[in-house]
Amino acid sequence: MTDNVKARTFTIDELTAYLVEVFPEFWGSGDLRIEELGPMKATLRLAFHPRQLRPGGTIAGPTMFGLCDSALYAAILSEIGPVALAVTTSATIASPSTFVRMYRWRSQPRPVLPS
Numbered sequence: 001m002t003d004n005v006k007a008r009t010f011t012i013d014e015l016t017a018y019l020v021e022v023f024p025e026f027w028g029s030g031d032l033r034i035e036e037l038g039p040m041k042a043t044l045r046l047a048f049h050p051r052q053l054r055p056g057g058t059i060a061g062p063t064m065f066g067l068c069d070s071a072l073y074a075a076i077l078s079e080i081g082p083v084a085l086a087v088t089t090s091a092t093i094a095s096p097s098t099f100v101r102m103y104r105w106r107s108q109p110r111p112v113l114p115s
Helices: 012-022 061-080 096-107
Strands: 032-038 041-046
Touching: 012 032, 012 061, 032 061, 041 061
Parallel strands: none
Antiparallel strands: 032 041
């Protein structure tokens, strides 16, 4: 290993097990899944549930933000290791359209570039 490459603190399975242990109410259901961990990034998937919908069939903001916060927490823990009290104290979703564009990009067989 070179000096520039940091060993991963957790594998996906190890981090998932840790999160289930520390936050069983949130992670224990299996609805939230870590799909990828990388340097300073994490990709999570939340299973759809009708309780996540607002009137009109849109996903509720708290659901989206909870997923974003969980991904940030997973990415941080994958860098620093098991620190249960490493918490988000402030976060902002800059533009809802950014989230929607990213969702559309991830769900398409090829990228749809933002306009």
